[in-house]
Amino acid sequence: MRPLTPRRVAWICAGLGVVLFAAAVISLRMGAYPISVVDIVKTLFSGAVGHWEGIPSEYRSIVFNIRLPRILLGILVGASLSTAGAGFQALLRNPLADPYVLGVSSGAALGAIISLIVAPHTPGAIQLAAFAGAAATTAAVYFLGRRGGQLDSATLLLAGIVAASFLSAIIMFLMTTLSGRDLRGMAFWLMGDLGSTLPTNPLPWFEGLFAVFVLAAGAIYATSSDLNLILTGEQEARHLGVNVHRVKLVVYIAASVLTGLAVSVSGTIGYVGLLVPHVMRMMFGTDYRLLIPTSAIGGAILVVLADTLARSVVSPTELPVGAMTALAGAPVFIYLMRRRVR
């Protein structure tokens, strides 16, 4: 009998953190413009100390304004989506659940398309509108998905699927009747795009996003003992003292916030929320006290690597990140599935 200890969680997360760091370093190195690792290190160092002599200015621009933001964004989005995915899989009692199944991404897409129609040149409008769309959909699906005043997994799933299709239909309607230049960006948004425009002062923006991530993911993590019990049966969990109603509400809101966050900054990147929790389960077990942090780091690794591949495989053309996440994640998944003894 070897129960999970905080120390074991810390060690595993540290190990995964090292892998993430390596992925980030690789990603910094890759790009259409060749910069050697030495030069990258020098550029980073110059950034840290503030001396720019000897560093060509395009290095600075490329490293700090193009590559580094993409990597940070990739980490944020990957971690958010996989944590949300793990949460939804427990909430909906369905291993096939992913963060988009409850319609949050369709709501965000609708918000994005409306902002493209109404205010195409306003910076930050598309992100805000997307998040607003996600929030509205979360609320609507919540009210539709209740049964007897409480969140019921099956009803929630149905409500989410209905919402997703309804919103997608509206989006398609808008895209065909209002076809024109303004909506070209939508196609990229729907495929997932980590190259979103940053505000003039990106650091506080990133800090804000990471703060939201930490809050929401932390809320889910706080319920991980509860989720372990709920997964053996809601009634059983209730009899063991779990406040099932409150746990489900917290997980629902937090996971939707994470999904809305990810989708509003980078569009809909698929497969991350579905694959990563499963892969982590196969590697480290189903205990949510370990699954949540490993999913977060694992998702970050997947998206950073997929984005690196997406922008270097057929350079200078960039492939959509969503295609890469599927291509990168699926073989690992298949390999692990076949390796399982049981």
Added chain:
Amino acid sequence: MNAATGSGAPATSPAILSPRTPGVRLKVEQASYAYAATDRSAPKFTLGPTSFEANQREMVAILGPNASGKSTLLTLLAGMARPLSGRIEVDGVEVSMLDLRTRAQRIALVQQESELLFPLRVWEYVLQGRYPYGKRLRFESEEDCLLAGNALAQVGADALRDRWMDQLSGGEKQRVILARALAQQPSLLLLDEPTQHLDIGGKVELLRRLRRLADDSRYTVLVVTHELNLAAEFSDRIVLLHKGKCLRVGTPAEVYDRALLEEVFEAPLDVEMRESGRPRVILGGNH
């Protein structure tokens, strides 16, 4: 505390697992209930005023045909619903007033297990019974492991410790679920039709085990069942329910009256008294 690593030998002292203070463990006083799905439909789950008591080391069988109110009574006993009238007290405290965690420390309910979504090992499952103790996000301590190990030993499922839950047979799974309930260190152990999917050998073994738990470890055991003879053989008291009403409470000999049983179970029955003082029910009349 002995230096056991949590594997192998059961606790030498039952005191580690024995639940709380002696005295009347469970007191049900005129508890009744009615639940209607909507305002206009007729109440679906009803229970007329019911009273009985149970002490530690006692096993009570709640007996009755289907739709007699057994599940409703169990729901009330588990504290999942507030009785419409009357009181239900465990260790002197009204059950529906307790907060969730405290209630889980006092009362353990054993039901048919829902389907597990993801694979889980037996010891992980049993360790979950320690949830009511400690903070919400908790990591199990050595004591938790010790208690879980003891629970497994008490149900004779020690050897199953490292097996996967979905690889167990029906009887084995039943024992593991029981072990998780015991790991809660409850005063009151409730079981909802535990013998349903077992063969006769399994049924007898389970009830024997429950009897031992009541006798040796001082649990109060309440079993909801419709097995007439097993209830008569093993329980100290019977609560007979019929169509939402509590018809009789007493020892098996007192409750098993032929006319009464025939009316309740709507079948020709005969009651024999054996030397042990416990009745036996057999099919009677022409069939």
Added chain:
Amino acid sequence: MIPTWRGRFAAALLSALISSAALVVARDRVQSATQTSGPAYGVPRPLPLEVTDEVGRRVKLPREVKRIVTLAPNLTETIYALGLQDRLVADTNFCDTPPAAKWKAHVGDPQNPNLEAIVALQPDLVLATTSINRVETADALKQLGIAVYTTDPQTVRGMLDSVQHMASTIGEENRGAELVGRLQQRLDALRAQLSDRPMVHVLFVVWDQPLITIGQNTFIADALRFAGAESVVLSKQQWPHLSIEEVVRLQPNYLVFTSDHGPVATTLADLRARPVWRDLDAVETGHVVNVSEEAIRPSPGLVDAIEQLAHEVHSEAFAEKRENRNAKFATRVTPMTLGRAGQECNQCAR
């Protein structure tokens, strides 16, 4: 391992303090590193000019524009027409007119160009257009401190203005004026020749299955009018879908198909074999014309296409023969022939 609890606590506190301090310092540095004010590279240029581009964005220009990157085929074509191709350091994968443009360095496709590649080229000016580039691309380049000028040609007149603006932005107003003047002259001459002719009714077929045509406020509709042709479809949408029955009702005089180095509907014979299509007046009289895709871009070559289209649909108004036409680029407009299916467009010389 530190044995006492107090020791462990002290160690934890100390490391927390140190890492917080390091984090604060690093944060400040990174913040200043990522803030961009002005061009991202090189020595600051003297006295930059500021103009407003055609979408209202303010663009800071260097005095000398020596290195240009274009993000759309029509812009590349314009640069060549202005004779400024030596300053063009890169264009997109799709830029193929004139053929020499294909040999320039590429930065990707117009919808999603590679930002790193653009930055690495250190351009003085990047040209974009609303008809094919994304707003996000221009915004991103601006954030990186690169001057981006976006054109927004909605009409033929607007296209000429864009050419002029582009030339001015590059610092070659005279070339621009000269080119625009010549083009305007040709258009005026054409109008004079067509002044007494009624407008020919055409259906402009963007795609045949499903049938998609152009709206009345589009650039192409405006170009058609200069050629003395009017689209039979009046729609406020940009790319309205149409049913073939509607076309039968409208009975256009001419069908104009766009082609992509090859006809969309293969040949006139194929059209005559198709039900409903074959009953159209235009198909029966052979009044079907192919226009190559490049011809309908908002670029100087458009004027060639307009002229050639006018000669096709108003052939009575023009005395000279087709062969004597002096096209600057390869012929853009060809009548659809009866020829074999899959025959390569022999007028699209590449």
